Amino acid sequence: MFDLFSNLWLGFSVAAQPANIGFCLLGALVGTLVGVLPGIGTVATVAMLLPITFSLAPVGALIMLAGIYYGAQYGGSTTSVLVNIPGEATSVVTCLDGHQMARQGRAGAALAIAAIGSFIAGCVSTILVAALGEPLTKIALWFGPAEYFSLMVLGLMFAVVLAHGSVIKAIAMILTGLLLSMIGSDIETGAGRMTFDWPELSDGIGFANVAMGVFGFAEIIRNLEVSQESRDIVQSKIKGLMPTKKDLKDSSGAIARGTLIGSILGILPGGGAVVASFAAYTVEKRISKHPERFGKGAIEGVAAPEAANNAAAQTSFIPLLTLGIPPNAVMALMVGAMTIHGIVPGPQVMTKQPDLFWGMIASMWLGNLMLVVINLPLVGVWVSLLRVPYRLLFPSIVVFCCIGIYSINNSATDVLIAAAFGLFGYWLSKHEFEPAPLVLAFVLGPLMEENLRRAMLIARGDPSVFVTRPISAGLLFVAVAMLTLAMLPLIRRRRDEVFVE
Amino acid sequence: MATGHGAGKPVISLKIRAPRDFWGGLALIALAIIAFFATRELGGMQGVAFGPGTAPRLFAGLLLAIGCVVTATGLMTDGPPIETFAFRGPAFVLAGIGAFAVMMQGLWFVPPLGLVLSSFAAFIISISGSREARWMESLIAAAAMTTFCVVLFSIVLKLPFPLWPAFML
Numbered sequence: 001m002f003d004l005f006s007n008l009w010l011g012f013s014v015a016a017q018p019a020n021i022g023f024c025l026l027g028a029l030v031g032t033l034v035g036v037l038p039g040i041g042t043v044a045t046v047a048m049l050l051p052i053t054f055s056l057a058p059v060g061a062l063i064m065l066a067g068i069y070y071g072a073q074y075g076g077s078t079t080s081v082l083v084n085i086p087g088e089a090t091s092v093v094t095c096l097d098g099h100q101m102a103r104q105g106r107a108g109a110a111l112a113i114a115a116i117g118s119f120i121a122g123c124v125s126t127i128l129v130a131a132l133g134e135p136l137t138k139i140a141l142w143f144g145p146a147e148y149f150s151l152m153v154l155g156l157m158f159a160v161v162l163a164h165g166s167v168i169k170a171i172a173m174i175l176t177g178l179l180l181s182m183i184g185s186d187i188e189t190g191a192g193r194m195t196f197d198w199p200e201l202s203d204g205i206g207f208a209n210v211a212m213g214v215f216g217f218a219e220i221i222r223n224l225e226v227s228q229e230s231r232d233i234v235q236s237k238i239k240g241l242m243p244t245k246k247d248l249k250d251s252s253g254a255i256a257r258g259t260l261i262g263s264i265l266g267i268l269p270g271g272g273a274v275v276a277s278f279a280a281y282t283v284e285k286r287i288s289k290h291p292e293r294f295g296k297g298a299i300e301g302v303a304a305p306e307a308a309n310n311a312a313a314q315t316s317f318i319p320l321l322t323l324g325i326p327p328n329a330v331m332a333l334m335v336g337a338m339t340i341h342g343i344v345p346g347p348q349v350m351t352k353q354p355d356l357f358w359g360m361i362a363s364m365w366l367g368n369l370m371l372v373v374i375n376l377p378l379v380g381v382w383v384s385l386l387r388v389p390y391r392l393l394f395p396s397i398v399v400f401c402c403i404g405i406y407s408i409n410n411s412a413t414d415v416l417i418a419a420a421f422g423l424f425g426y427w428l429s430k431h432e433f434e435p436a437p438l439v440l441a442f443v444l445g446p447l448m449e450e451n452l453r454r455a456m457l458i459a460r461g462d463p464s465v466f467v468t469r470p471i472s473a474g475l476l477f478v479a480v481a482m483l484t485l486a487m488l489p490l491i492r493r494r495r496d497e498v499f500v501e
Numbered sequence: 502m503a504t505g506h507g508a509g510k511p512v513i514s515l516k517i518r519a520p521r522d523f524w525g526g527l528a529l530i531a532l533a534i535i536a537f538f539a540t541r542e543l544g545g546m547q548g549v550a551f552g553p554g555t556a557p558r559l560f561a562g563l564l565l566a567i568g569c570v571v572t573a574t575g576l577m578t579d580g581p582p583i584e585t586f587a588f589r590g591p592a593f594v595l596a597g598i599g600a601f602a603v604m605m606q607g608l609w610f611v612p613p614l615g616l617v618l619s620s621f622a623a624f625i626i627s628i629s630g631s632r633e634a635r636w637m638e639s640l641i642a643a644a645a646m647t648t649f650c651v652v653l654f655s656i657v658l659k660l661p662f663p664l665w666p667a668f669m670l
Contacts, residue, residue: 055660168570172529175564179536179557186553193553194539217594224590224630392638395628396646398594399620402601403650407660412606419598426591430584431525453551461549
């Protein structure tokens with residue numbers, strides 16, 4: 001217990017350095033700024049803003065990224081409430097009641113309760129991450145290559161189950177991502193693989209290029225097809241930001257339950273935040289005395305999913321920081337950023353770079369605080385941003401992304417590769433392939449291959465090692481069980497309904 | 502494209518019922534074959550150790566299998582048609598990105614032109630992809646965005662970009 005506080009103290013002493021507070025603030029602001037833009041989700045926002053953190057020192061860069069992440073998420077909720085366009089799956093549920101509240105003239109209360117709910121959830125889950133971080137890194141000691149491989153299989157299967165639409169196609173995206181990640185030099189022999197003798201490919205495809213292409217550029221190209229003139233923006237002036245006593249009373253239970261659900265689901269690999277917000281909403285609807293109010297502007301319907309997705313966003317750092325395995329696409333981006341700074345995510349980060357580890361945890365809390373104190377007063381600014389026509393927004397995003405990618409390596413080829421992935425992402429969307437599993441697999445690919453090779457070598461080429469070692473067998477069993485369940489027709493239908501709702 | 506139409510005879514119908522899956526699956530198969538082709542010269546298993554080509558071929562094999570399943574789904578289940586691909590939007594956006602890359606780095610007869618001109622050009626080219634674009638407004642917005650980017654990237658983040666064409670300095 002004492003350790004926990006001394007560690008958190010260390011974290012806050014790092015995060016509270018003026019420069020780092022500045023980065024956190026800047027990150028939260030820019031994150032919200034981009035996240036608010038309709039049609040641009042959290043992943044796309046983080047992918048776009050990733051390059052601007054590369055020139056900073058590692059601690060500052062990661063703190064800024066954490067700020068960007070929370071800002072992006074909050075920005076997405078703002079768009080959901082005001083325009084009824086969810087940036088991403090996590091804020092789909094917020095649309096249901098949030099936009100209804102806005103139409104009833106209670107946009108201010110909806111946005112405030114979303115921020116307050118997120119903040120409370122953030123406080124609780126920050127302590128949870130700090131408390132669980134240390135014991136969980138001990139687990140990592142039991143993990144050999146076989147266990148790591150199986151854990152990554154499990155993570156990818158979660159991503160498959162949680163992707164919209166066809167399970168088979170999501171698996172196809174995973175395999176495509178794994179194959180793409182193998183372009184470049186082989187880690188052991190140095191042989192060039194699938195480079196087509198093209199020197200630009202010998203170091204592999206940069207991960208930021210893939211992410212920016214399939215999330216950023218593809219998104220823009222697709223949005224251009226839909227006329228953006230008829231957006232349902234709440235036109236009335238937003239007043240009464242402070243929620244009433246009754247609002248607070250109504251939503252306190254929802255926030256508590258949302259926090260609990262989100263914290264638990266976030267730890268699971270594979271996109272906990274999405275399930276968490278759906279689960280929290282469903283639970284509130286079930287236990288409510290007046291379930292008919294949901295979908296018509298019930299404040300619990302905003303409070304619970306917002307608390308849940310923020311709690312999940314926070315606790316999803318646990319698998320990343322303790323095992324080095326990103327549980328979802330945003331965390332995959334974080335791994336990319338850490339690697340560029342020469343940090344290998346995993347249990348050793350906590351012992352070797354305690355200031356980075358605890359500083360980041362503390363900055364999560366700070367990031368949440370920033371959202372409440374900065375973003376709420378700025379709601380008016382975000383609203384006016386929503387009124388900027390899309391025809392002016394999209395070229396700005398294109399230019400911004402171009403400079404961002406170019407700045408990573410001063411390489412024009414990188415920009416062109418990202419453009420190619422943009423076209424690829426556009427094609428994928430036309431054929432109903434989800435890009436998120438592809439990006440996750442792309443990041444996990446090298447780690448997976450390395451562990452697979454080591455496990456096979458240690459077992460002298462006997463693949464049964466994955467099922468004879470108990471932890472590995474358990475992880476694989478869960479992966480197969482989940483996949484089977486997702487393929488069963490009955491459950492598939494339920495799953496589709498959840499996503500449609 | 503679709504077989505089984507035409508003569509009206511009830512032949513064994515190999516009709517594409519879900520084109521998104523069918524063509525998507527074929528593309529996956531093509532991708533797997535390209536991967537096999539690209540790794541053909543890489544060593545495979547060396548005793549119990551993986552060679553550089555083992556893992557790519559393993560995953561390419563799995564992708565081939567899944568691609569067949571997806572293609573088969575396209576023949577056996579019904580699905581919506583493929584949405585038409587827009588041309589104008591993607592073409593201008595991609596041209597804008599390409600222009601930025603070429604102008605920043607310089608290629609063939611184009612000298613490196615610096616951040617200001619590259620950003621401005623990328624903005625103007627990509628905005629032409631929208632049918633709703635208006636000239637005056639676009640020029641003002643492009644100038645504003647270029648200024649914003651110069652301030653953010655060159656002044657705040659201190660990235661060492663050349664701002665103006667090399668021959669002007």
